[in-house]
Amino acid sequence: MATLKTTTYTNGTGEKHGTPAVLSSNSPATGRHLGDVPITPAEQAPAVIERARRAQNGWFKAGLTHRLEMLRRVQGNIHRDMDIIISLIVAEQGKPPAEALSEFLASIDVVVTFIGLAKKTLAPRYVFEKLLPYRQLWVERRPFGVVLTISPWNFPVLLPLAPITAGLISGNTIVWKPSEYTPLTSQALAKCFWEAGIPHDVLQMVQGRGDLGAALVKAHPNKISFTGSVPTGRKIAIAAAEQLIPVQLELGAKDAAIILEDADLDYTVQGVIWAAMHNAGQACAAVERVYVHRSRMAEFLKKASDLIAQTIKVGPGEAPGTTMGAISNDMQMRVIESHVEEAVQGGAMVICGGKRIEGGAGRYFAPTILTDVTPDMKVVREETFGPIIVAIPFETDDEAIRLANDSPYGLSGSIWTRNKARGLTLASRLEVGHADVNDHILSATVPKLPWGFTKDTGYGAARGAEGLLGMTRPMSFSIPRFGNVNIPQLFWYPYTPLKYGFLRRLIRVLYAPSLRGALRSLFQR
Numbered sequence: 001m002a003t004l005k006t007t008t009y010t011n012g013t014g015e016k017h018g019t020p021a022v023l024s025s026n027s028p029a030t031g032r033h034l035g036d037v038p039i040t041p042a043e044q045a046p047a048v049i050e051r052a053r054r055a056q057n058g059w060f061k062a063g064l065t066h067r068l069e070m071l072r073r074v075q076g077n078i079h080r081d082m083d084i085i086i087s088l089i090v091a092e093q094g095k096p097p098a099e100a101l102s103e104f105l106a107s108i109d110v111v112v113t114f115i116g117l118a119k120k121t122l123a124p125r126y127v128f129e130k131l132l133p134y135r136q137l138w139v140e141r142r143p144f145g146v147v148l149t150i151s152p153w154n155f156p157v158l159l160p161l162a163p164i165t166a167g168l169i170s171g172n173t174i175v176w177k178p179s180e181y182t183p184l185t186s187q188a189l190a191k192c193f194w195e196a197g198i199p200h201d202v203l204q205m206v207q208g209r210g211d212l213g214a215a216l217v218k219a220h221p222n223k224i225s226f227t228g229s230v231p232t233g234r235k236i237a238i239a240a241a242e243q244l245i246p247v248q249l250e251l252g253a254k255d256a257a258i259i260l261e262d263a264d265l266d267y268t269v270q271g272v273i274w275a276a277m278h279n280a281g282q283a284c285a286a287v288e289r290v291y292v293h294r295s296r297m298a299e300f301l302k303k304a305s306d307l308i309a310q311t312i313k314v315g316p317g318e319a320p321g322t323t324m325g326a327i328s329n330d331m332q333m334r335v336i337e338s339h340v341e342e343a344v345q346g347g348a349m350v351i352c353g354g355k356r357i358e359g360g361a362g363r364y365f366a367p368t369i370l371t372d373v374t375p376d377m378k379v380v381r382e383e384t385f386g387p388i389i390v391a392i393p394f395e396t397d398d399e400a401i402r403l404a405n406d407s408p409y410g411l412s413g414s415i416w417t418r419n420k421a422r423g424l425t426l427a428s429r430l431e432v433g434h435a436d437v438n439d440h441i442l443s444a445t446v447p448k449l450p451w452g453f454t455k456d457t458g459y460g461a462a463r464g465a466e467g468l469l470g471m472t473r474p475m476s477f478s479i480p481r482f483g484n485v486n487i488p489q490l491f492w493y494p495y496t497p498l499k500y501g502f503l504r505r506l507i508r509v510l511y512a513p514s515l516r517g518a519l520r521s522l523f524q525r
């Protein structure tokens, strides 16, 4: 890994902001001060959006080939800066390098995948209309204009990269407000774009807290891509609705894994515990609810707690042997503690973990399994976003699906079984954006698949061809097909009985449900 220096960075807009307040970045693992970045004052939001608006036409007119060339250079810079980016993720997030490396892999793959998908996905689509054979018709994908991207802290590179890359390739300019908890990682990522030659006005990164995000939303971007919590997403959706701005929302979740009675438990426990505990559970698609067939519950709890004891070592990401890092911030720690406390006070049994790990300046929570929870407990209903699972028994497949779907969220879900066909049947009944059999969150690592959601987890889709299309609006064209030969439309003025009769006959023939019906219509009055 590259060595980190304490740094003060300049603001990505390229502007001087007098003597602005700064965001301090501190390691959640050690409390060490890592660096400061200047905050863009919220009053500057309209100017930031305006600057992006002025740059947009030039960026779009430069053409797809030019934009893809620029993004290939960005890919080169991200590749070049791999160790720096990984070090910053580890430092600001307190996670082990292995987890930062997998985030890096998924991230660079997003860029490469969008570059590969762009020409085909954004190509014009030609349409033939039988009533208008003399006109050429087609659909183009046009950028929205200025896309505002607001991102969270838990995957500070992967999550913003998808909308930024898709947005830029499609010809939008981007205003990016990263999380206030990961300013240095965000700065390093933005540098990869600017050093590739992408102008500062085409990708502006502005650092600040929620007030800056809210001010940018109000400054009328043309589209908003937001990843974060449900309460913030709701506020943004309301503000966007008032301005009729389209929004893509990737919000919180409470993923369920269903373990059937025939599951291979050694394999299943490995997969489910990783899906629950990686990133210290601070992943939107982390397994938080595990529904286990009653006949396998005791075995599951034994194997899961043994695996945690043997393989999860909690500590600073940089420390050798660490497999689970820190909790990002105090607010997140309070949510985790309050969910677990409420459950325990309500009678839940702690199989392992159950509390904060005291000592040192870092924030850590022990990997936790709870049983005997009730459906009304926060740890069952709300997003906990920590290394906690609740294990809940079920008797029948229908009951398992009902319990898994009894959630306001809908991100991803999984079925664990030796019977693939049964697994797929049940997976297709989950109310989620992605379902796996014998795996979980696989779509997070396959950027060719859309990252989609339902219910309170949001709408729109990041990644995949859908991610590119979501950064564009359709614009259709019609021109004379043969030279400049112009044929007046039948439905234009004047309205004559002759034209009416002809059009009526035409409709009867062309829209008859069968050939026989069409022929009959030819001779009908």
Ligand code: NAD
Residues within 6 Å of the ligand: 150, 151, 152, 153, 154, 155, 159, 177, 178, 179, 180, 208, 209, 210, 211, 212, 213, 214, 215, 217, 227, 228, 229, 230, 232, 233, 235, 236, 250, 251, 252, 253, 283, 284, 383, 385, 411, 453, 457
């Ligand atoms: P958050 O909602 O607190 O903040 C997200 C971003 O919004 C930050 O940049 C923040 O500064 C900004 N913000 C805060 N208030 C704002 C406002 N009023 N207007 C505009 N912007 C505002 O979320 P977080 O704690 O940073 O991230 C964790 C959440 O993100 C979890 O709920 C997690 O599930 C969710 N998440 C979802 C996905 C997904 O794909 N569905 C992925 C990752 C994280």
